[in-house]
Amino acid sequence: MILGVLTVDWQTLADALALGAVYALMAVGIGLVFGVLRLVNFAYGQLVMAGAYALAFASQWNWPGWAGILLCFAVVLALSVVMDRLVFRPLRTQSPAVMLVATFAVAFLLQSIALLWFGPLGKIASSLAPLNRPVVISGVDIRKIAIVAVVVAVVCLVALQSLLTRTTVGLQMRAAAMDFRTARMLGVRANRVIGGAVLISGALAAVVAIMLTVQTPLVTPDFALRDTIVVLAGVVLGGLNKPVPATLGGFAIGFASGLLGGALPTTQSQYLPTILFAAVILVLLVRPNGLFTRGHESLERV
Amino acid sequence: MRRPAQLVQLAAPCALVVAAALLGTLVSASSEGYFVDSLVKVSIVVALYVFIGNSGVLSFGHVSFVALGAWTAGVLSVPAGEKPAIMPNLAHFLRGTTVGNVPSLLLAALAGGVLALVVGLALMRLSGLAAGIATFGVLEITHNVLRYYEKIGPGLNTFSSVPETTGLGQASIGALVAIGVAFAYQRSRFGRMLRATREDAPAASAVGISVYRQRLGAFVVSGVLAGLAGGLYVHLLPMNTESLYLDLTFITLAMLVVGGASSLWGAVVGALAVSALDSFLAQAENGVKLFGGTLDLPAGTRLVVVGVLMALVLILRPSGLTGGREFPLLRWRRV
Numbered sequence: 237m238i239l240g241v242l243t244v245d246w247q248t249l250a251d252a253l254a255l256g257a258v259y260a261l262m263a264v265g266i267g268l269v270f271g272v273l274r275l276v277n278f279a280y281g282q283l284v285m286a287g288a289y290a291l292a293f294a295s296q297w298n299w300p301g302w303a304g305i306l307l308c309f310a311v312v313l314a315l316s317v318v319m320d321r322l323v324f325r326p327l328r329t330q331s332p333a334v335m336l337v338a339t340f341a342v343a344f345l346l347q348s349i350a351l352l353w354f355g356p357l358g359k360i361a362s363s364l365a366p367l368n369r370p371v372v373i374s375g376v377d378i379r380k381i382a383i384v385a386v387v388v389a390v391v392c393l394v395a396l397q398s399l400l401t402r403t404t405v406g407l408q409m410r411a412a413a414m415d416f417r418t419a420r421m422l423g424v425r426a427n428r429v430i431g432g433a434v435l436i437s438g439a440l441a442a443v444v445a446i447m448l449t450v451q452t453p454l455v456t457p458d459f460a461l462r463d464t465i466v467v468l469a470g471v472v473l474g475g476l477n478k479p480v481p482a483t484l485g486g487f488a489i490g491f492a493s494g495l496l497g498g499a500l501p502t503t504q505s506q507y508l509p510t511i512l513f514a515a516v517i518l519v520l521l522v523r524p525n526g527l528f529t530r531g532h533e534s535l536e537r538v
Numbered sequence: 539m540r541r542p543a544q545l546v547q548l549a550a551p552c553a554l555v556v557a558a559a560l561l562g563t564l565v566s567a568s569s570e571g572y573f574v575d576s577l578v579k580v581s582i583v584v585a586l587y588v589f590i591g592n593s594g595v596l597s598f599g600h601v602s603f604v605a606l607g608a609w610t611a612g613v614l615s616v617p618a619g620e621k622p623a624i625m626p627n628l629a630h631f632l633r634g635t636t637v638g639n640v641p642s643l644l645l646a647a648l649a650g651g652v653l654a655l656v657v658g659l660a661l662m663r664l665s666g667l668a669a670g671i672a673t674f675g676v677l678e679i680t681h682n683v684l685r686y687y688e689k690i691g692p693g694l695n696t697f698s699s700v701p702e703t704t705g706l707g708q709a710s711i712g713a714l715v716a717i718g719v720a721f722a723y724q725r726s727r728f729g730r731m732l733r734a735t736r737e738d739a740p741a742a743s744a745v746g747i748s749v750y751r752q753r754l755g756a757f758v759v760s761g762v763l764a765g766l767a768g769g770l771y772v773h774l775l776p777m778n779t780e781s782l783y784l785d786l787t788f789i790t791l792a793m794l795v796v797g798g799a800s801s802l803w804g805a806v807v808g809a810l811a812v813s814a815l816d817s818f819l820a821q822a823e824n825g826v827k828l829f830g831g832t833l834d835l836p837a838g839t840r841l842v843v844v845g846v847l848m849a850l851v852l853i854l855r856p857s858g859l860t861g862g863r864e865f866p867l868l869r870w871r872r873v
Contacts, residue, residue: 323853334856337791337795337852338853344788345842345845348842469675507682513676516675520664520671
């Protein structure tokens, strides 16, 4: 298939879709917490990293796949709750800049703890490796994980959307995202909503950890660090304020980076971050509020 | 009586730098490196402060100016005979040009300033999160280009053979210059206008201050200082792109926040305090004698401790150790 000047085969396209799907999940995880707390969680990648280490240890101890996945969920959920209680809660009243720097600090702290405990060399998470093998669909090799990632992402997003629109907690979460103070006055319990958002966001991080370890089984302390930076750019690109634009932004940047990474020759694909971030900056200049949002920047009126 | 009090605000951070430098002359040659390193960090943190402290806008991208400064000074001061060995793909005009120590530092500052101007022209239109992410993008781009574009530097390799001219003297002069420029800027009308936009942007624009122009001005000044600091850094130790990336961004931001982002005094105190802790832990990772016993920490403890410290300061004292105030002489007098 020819796409402009790039030659793209179906395999690349499938991988790009899968990367876009995984990034979309990360984007939702970051966007949900931002919605209720107005906090951009830089440390989200380190939640994924912790989950990946859980999977790696499970496969080292020869646990079956499902046990590893359970351990991964347990570790990531516990860590997100601890992070919320110890860091986010005391900082809730601070300015967004302080919170951003604080999560940046937490990200580095978790990464250095991983470096201290598990060493720089990394561990292999191999129990789900069979998913990395290709299946042949009408003459084209497609890795199973690409299909699994897209399906899982769609299922998660649909489940999340119905949670947000069909349940009381979801309604409260959306209300809190729109105007936290008014929502509280109307009887929405802040800790319950925030706790819910943190847990869902943690569960999504666990799912992302599983998907990413299948694609790159070597788990190092900086696992998912670069992905987080790219996803954050994608989330801001899409528009942070609402879940759907944030998801679209995450998907778009994942898809674009998968496509360019697969289609460009090596001499050019090493400049992939440059191309990607230059595009992000350009888009932000034209639409500072996000690509997939409507309306203009609302200046404060005095 | 006000003028002397203002001069104290300049003299106090300078005195701290000089004290650190003098302390550095007393210790062994192997520990001296830590002191020189902290003085270079002071320059970087002061550069960060000029923009972040005065404008209240976060930047994760300043290490790109440091990196470009380091690259400029490094490429231009490697002896001509050794260039082909370290940088085989260097562009022709760079291969033939070699400059001395001081010109290389000035050019580093110029490079930092020019990059800040180009980037700032576009980025200063943004604010809030979009600005934070965009500056991060600048860091990614600079890191990526310096890493792979071998016509302008060693690429993936380490910058070796750069004359090691940054000792205690040059590092402390650099830090003093940075402090002087930062002080002059924050006393100038431009610095005052920018601080007004930090306190209340709508009110500031209502009295006719262009938020965009004032931010851009501070961005360029801090880009110049960051470029200079990069030049000092590359003359201190052999560097590669990884030493001018996320870790440095983290540690310098931590220094600024721990000290107190909204004062020059805070920036200098933070840089020196965190450096002191960091250097002590680095020593302790190799085993250090303390109170009769030997303290031997596992490698990697440094970043953990600094990370915990930064998180604790943010939670317990969000305006930093100094509370974001200048040197507190006036308050003493009132008491």
